[in-house]
Amino acid sequence: MKLYIKNMVCIRCIMTVRAELEKLKVSNIQVELGKAEFKESLTQLQLDMLNAGLIEAGLELIEDKNIKIIKDIKRAINELINFPEDNQKINLSEFITEKLQCNYPNASKLFSKSEGISIEKYYIIERVEAVKKMHIQEGLSLTEISYRLKYSSVSHLSNQFKDVTGLNASNFKEIWINKRLSPSKI
Numbered sequence: 001m002k003l004y005i006k007n008m009v010c011i012r013c014i015m016t017v018r019a020e021l022e023k024l025k026v027s028n029i030q031v032e033l034g035k036a037e038f039k040e041s042l043t044q045l046q047l048d049m050l051n052a053g054l055i056e057a058g059l060e061l062i063e064d065k066n067i068k069i070i071k072d073i074k075r076a077i078n079e080l081i082n083f084p085e086d087n088q089k090i091n092l093s094e095f096i097t098e099k100l101q102c103n104y105p106n107a108s109k110l111f112s113k114s115e116g117i118s119i120e121k122y123y124i125i126e127r128v129e130a131v132k133k134m135h136i137q138e139g140l141s142l143t144e145i146s147y148r149l150k151y152s153s154v155s156h157l158s159n160q161f162k163d164v165t166g167l168n169a170s171n172f173k174e175i176w177i178n179k180r181l182s183p184s185k186i
Helices: 011-023 044-056 065-082 092-100 104-115 119-136 142-148 154-165 169-179
Strands: 002-006 030-032 035-037 060-062
Touching (some): 011 030, 011 044, 044 060, 065 104, 065 119, 092 104, 104 119, 119 154, 119 169, 154 169
Antiparallel strands (some): 002 035, 002 060
């Protein structure tokens, strides 16, 4: 894995980066000004921990441009789901294009290659997660949820819910109540 780090200017910076990586049990580290290389891959949690340690020392990871685009797409989708009233009847591809000022087909290919699912499928899955929370935790009816999340109909919401979870909303809620699982675990 190769990481790029900004604000590295001296040997002490190199030692700091090496020490932070060693805290994460990374071995065979090659560090030079501006970058670190090693064989292992780091999880997002490890990257976050590394970046937190680097920031304390006045350094910071430079994100890969593609990773940033993917994070921006996910952030935009969450905004579209969580604040649907701000985005009246807007097409997903138009919303992503407008929000990120990017070419949607290229962003879509990048997202699919990285995440293993299309932007549209990711959007549907995240939307169903929001439905689960509203239905279980807030006790809203499917009619209220379909209105809030700008579904075209309750039927459309129900079909997507069943496609993603394998259960209809009533069965899902019944199972959740009986088992008291968190909505994302079902």
